[in-house]
Amino acid sequence: MRSADTGTQTVRLRIWRGDSQAGRFVEYSVPFNDGEVVLDVVHRVQATLAPDLAVRWNCKAGKCGSCSAEIDGRPRLMCMTRMSLFDRDSPLTIAPLKTFPAERDLVTDVGFNYAVAGRVPPLAPRQTEPGEHHRIWDADIERVQEFHRCIECFLCQDVCHVLRDHESNKNKFVGPRHLVRLAELEMHPIDTADRRATARHDLGISYCNITRCCTEVCPAGIAITDNAIIPMKERVADRFFDPLRLLAAKLRSRPDSGPAK
Amino acid sequence: MGAALSELRELAAEIEVHSFDVVVIGAGGAGLRAAIEATAMGASTAVVCKSLLGKAHTVMAEGGIAAAMGNVYAEDDWKVHFRDTMRGGKMMANWRMAQLHAQEAPERVWELEEWGAAFDRTGDGRISQRDFGGHRYARLAHVGDSTGLEMIRTLQHRLAQSDAQVFMEHTVISLLTDADRISGVLSYSRSDGRFVLLEAKAVVLATGGIGKAYRVTSASWEYTGDGHALALRAGAELADMEFVQFHPTGMVWPPSVRGILVTEGVRGDGGTLRNSDGRRFMFDYIPPYFAEETAQSEAEADAWYEDKRANRRPPDLLPRDEVARAINSEIKAGRGSPHGGVYLDIASRRSAEYIMKRLPSMYRQFKELADVDITTDAMEVGPTCHYIMGGVRVDPETGASSLAGLFAAGEVSNGLHGANRLGGNSLGDLLVFGRRAGAGAAAYASGAGQSGRISASEVSELCADALAPLTSEGGENPYQLQGELADLMQSNVGIVRRSDELAHAIERLEDLEERSYQAHAPGGRKFNPGWHAALELRSMIVVSRCIATCAVARTESRGGHTRDDYPSADQALGRINFLLRWAGPKTGPSTGGSLELTTAAVEEMPEELAQLFVQGQGS
Ligand code: FES
Numbered sequence: 001m002r003s004a005d006t007g008t009q010t011v012r013l014r015i016w017r018g019d020s021q022a023g024r025f026v027e028y029s030v031p032f033n034d035g036e037v038v039l040d041v042v043h044r045v046q047a048t049l050a051p052d053l054a055v056r057w058n059c060k061a062g063k064c065g066s067c068s069a070e071i072d073g074r075p076r077l078m079c080m081t082r083m084s085l086f087d088r089d090s091p092l093t094i095a096p097l098k099t100f101p102a103e104r105d106l107v108t109d110v111g112f113n114y115a116v117a118g119r120v121p122p123l124a125p126r127q128t129e130p131g132e133h134h135r136i137w138d139a140d141i142e143r144v145q146e147f148h149r150c151i152e153c154f155l156c157q158d159v160c161h162v163l164r165d166h167e168s169n170k171n172k173f174v175g176p177r178h179l180v181r182l183a184e185l186e187m188h189p190i191d192t193a194d195r196r197a198t199a200r201h202d203l204g205i206s207y208c209n210i211t212r213c214c215t216e217v218c219p220a221g222i223a224i225t226d227n228a229i230i231p232m233k234e235r236v237a238d239r240f241f242d243p244l245r246l247l248a249a250k251l252r253s254r255p256d257s258g259p260a261k
Numbered sequence: 262m263g264a265a266l267s268e269l270r271e272l273a274a275e276i277e278v279h280s281f282d283v284v285v286i287g288a289g290g291a292g293l294r295a296a297i298e299a300t301a302m303g304a305s306t307a308v309v310c311k312s313l314l315g316k317a318h319t320v321m322a323e324g325g326i327a328a329a330m331g332n333v334y335a336e337d338d339w340k341v342h343f344r345d346t347m348r349g350g351k352m353m354a355n356w357r358m359a360q361l362h363a364q365e366a367p368e369r370v371w372e373l374e375e376w377g378a379a380f381d382r383t384g385d386g387r388i389s390q391r392d393f394g395g396h397r398y399a400r401l402a403h404v405g406d407s408t409g410l411e412m413i414r415t416l417q418h419r420l421a422q423s424d425a426q427v428f429m430e431h432t433v434i435s436l437l438t439d440a441d442r443i444s445g446v447l448s449y450s451r452s453d454g455r456f457v458l459l460e461a462k463a464v465v466l467a468t469g470g471i472g473k474a475y476r477v478t479s480a481s482w483e484y485t486g487d488g489h490a491l492a493l494r495a496g497a498e499l500a501d502m503e504f505v506q507f508h509p510t511g512m513v514w515p516p517s518v519r520g521i522l523v524t525e526g527v528r529g530d531g532g533t534l535r536n537s538d539g540r541r542f543m544f545d546y547i548p549p550y551f552a553e554e555t556a557q558s559e560a561e562a563d564a565w566y567e568d569k570r571a572n573r574r575p576p577d578l579l580p581r582d583e584v585a586r587a588i589n590s591e592i593k594a595g596r597g598s599p600h601g602g603v604y605l606d607i608a609s610r611r612s613a614e615y616i617m618k619r620l621p622s623m624y625r626q627f628k629e630l631a632d633v634d635i636t637t638d639a640m641e642v643g644p645t646c647h648y649i650m651g652g653v654r655v656d657p658e659t660g661a662s663s664l665a666g667l668f669a670a671g672e673v674s675n676g677l678h679g680a681n682r683l684g685g686n687s688l689g690d691l692l693v694f695g696r697r698a699g700a701g702a703a704a705y706a707s708g709a710g711q712s713g714r715i716s717a718s719e720v721s722e723l724c725a726d727a728l729a730p731l732t733s734e735g736g737e738n739p740y741q742l743q744g745e746l747a748d749l750m751q752s753n754v755g756i757v758r759r760s761d762e763l764a765h766a767i768e769r770l771e772d773l774e775e776r777s778y779q780a781h782a783p784g785g786r787k788f789n790p791g792w793h794a795a796l797e798l799r800s801m802i803v804v805s806r807c808i809a810t811c812a813v814a815r816t817e818s819r820g821g822h823t824r825d826d827y828p829s830a831d832q833a834l835g836r837i838n839f840l841l842r843w844a845g846p847k848t849g850p851s852t853g854g855s856l857e858l859t860t861a862a863v864e865e866m867p868e869e870l871a872q873l874f875v876q877g878q879g880s
Contacts, residue, residue: 019787035515037630047740051791052784056313058481061521061626063410064316080629103452104788114314114429122422123377133371135386145379145404148411152315188377 008033011041012091019104027091032083039067039078054105062219065153069106070095075155075217097158113154116174119202120181124193140189147184147228149220156214156224162207173204176214176224183228196239205236276456281307282706284446284461286433289317290688291671292467293416294695300423304703307459309428309448311483315417318469318481322409323524325391325401327685328366332387334398339363341397344873346686349395349580350679351820356866357657358677362693369692370402378415380404392529395580395683406524406620412688431457434727436464436495437715443666444713447723454786456724462706465698466492466653466669471804475646476751479511479522485797486804488673492653497664499841500675502651503811504821506682507756509584511645513602518630520645525684528577530619531566532607536596543576546587551579582681582820585644589756602643608636644756650678650821659701660694666705670698680820726848730795736781739795746773746801754809759825763813774802778850810856811839836863
């Protein structure tokens, strides 16, 4: 792919073009430079060959979660995927997220994620004395800070088999992103609500069968399965199947030692 | 709903029409906070934003929220913060805004905590505060180095609990006015290209900045100065447009990431700037204005991180304008790094563990995008266009602009930061004045009676004008025009300015404006970024003209405005704000004389506040 005379390289891309009705892969060939990421070459296609090529992006530094796509079949952020990763002669395939309805080109309708977000009951902070503020210990806050790193790129939602393979599941299961949100609230040191019934009935936590695909694709490095979903599943199981353990847990918990659940 | 509106419905059946008390444009920190406040006050509220919810520019803010909570240094209070803000802004800030901000920021931070924000903690369980440039005490509440993400997500979830209606991926084309007050907002939906008309009693602009007008920038595609241009063309006044902040530390290599922000927190947490000789060159650039409060030796600077009472602040943490100019000079003198920056070194000064805990996203950013491990190697950094201090001139208490019914908050507004913004004061600005503007707009709306009339013919005209790029065969490529503009501004209205270059820029901008209205975007109306680029180009050019026009007028160097031909500050000009009004046609290309430049005296602060600046007092 390197042309000796200019020092620049050329890449062939197969980009999905289309809308909710129909679409196909279109091949483009553009130059690229050392250090560039996939989003750079997609932008080059847009600026020089296909001005109407639809693609989302904002930060170009892995902070906003806008530029999700499936690159050679793997869900990734285009802005954090270096071109140097792909060292071979066949074209690079860039497709929109499959789990969500196609809107146009690389842009999908991710409205599902915003629609179901409201199913997770919000924070219910414990009261402080007037003029006082919460005292929270590092170790307690660090646990939820991991979940707060989520940039809502929805790659976990995209790769989740429950959502990806069965459209009808979207009525029953909110997906890993929102189970992370559940965990961050449930483990929040100042929260007082109990969302276990919600987790079971409205969020469909039992649909998750722990294949860990979500964890693998998370660009923020959140241990979605191990640190969020499994502990939540355990809490829900406790609540519904073991009233004695629940009672014991309640007796053990004190107001100042983290979540009283 | 007025008669004009039903008429309009017949006239243009494909236009979707809604009606609200308050329409907020922009969903970054200021817009979300404004909408939360407006709904809390009972106003029916809409939020219109160009991207998906939670992706606005605030998400990229790194360092923290400046708020004198006194958690780390009990001596800190609003007066010290107020003084830092005024001095950092070279005494050009609106004193009342600086006061309100310093007084209210702590409440706004604690409120975020009640809403779920998970701030880093001090050893005794309170919200931790970090050092930043220009702040006397460690003052920034933070979440690692991704404080903006925490803030936007917290506000987004809070807003979701209200009944505000969000129009995601909608771009505003024009503000609508009835005589001399706001009557609505014309936008289009990016996903399907249809026009959406929002009748409104009050509008809050929270559209952020203008960074895309420059080649090397920390801004995303959204930063095209839409709000500035919308306000100006609707009849509101802009002020201080010459003051543009170049953040001293953007990435410089590889070219793909040039301009991406490197948080000031690196220096706040102990990082230091060095040139190619390994020299900590900032000691050579301490201006007399800050000499009294700046360390004069490396030993004192290093000791300051541990003990702020006995030592003065390192020159690496001078306000951003000073540091950016110093870096610029080092590079020009040939003492830069291989890729045209200087070195920012924290690796040799702090443990890898500390760096990973305090600066995790910087670590990832350099590791993944530049193959640099910041725990073992120095970063290469250089100035990048980051922020505009100028904007819509507002009333400090309510955010009201000079146009009835139009409010503004955050970067699009003017006043808090004067000639130069201190790091950390932006996020506080969004919260304090977002809330105030939301409240101001809701109160105005409840007393406004009937909505203003919307002219059907004006709307049709605006729609036709917006659709023109789709059919203007033979016009230029909007992306290329945007690139040409960015290069023009970068080299002629950049970090150091000169009268001949400014004159050249103004001439070229007029030509670019003509051509921008001929730009052609092939394709349809559905999610067509080329079409979008053609439309936002118009805002970018208006704003660029504003910056250049004020930059010509300010024949001195001050804060975010440096003139090669007028290198020092001018006392008299330091007491004057430059104001701009639009005198051209409401749509289409303007004529050369369409910007009206006037001046206003910087408002004098009351005596008890002025006392804070008497020599030696609390410095
Ligand atoms: S553009 Fe923000 S994550 Fe890629």
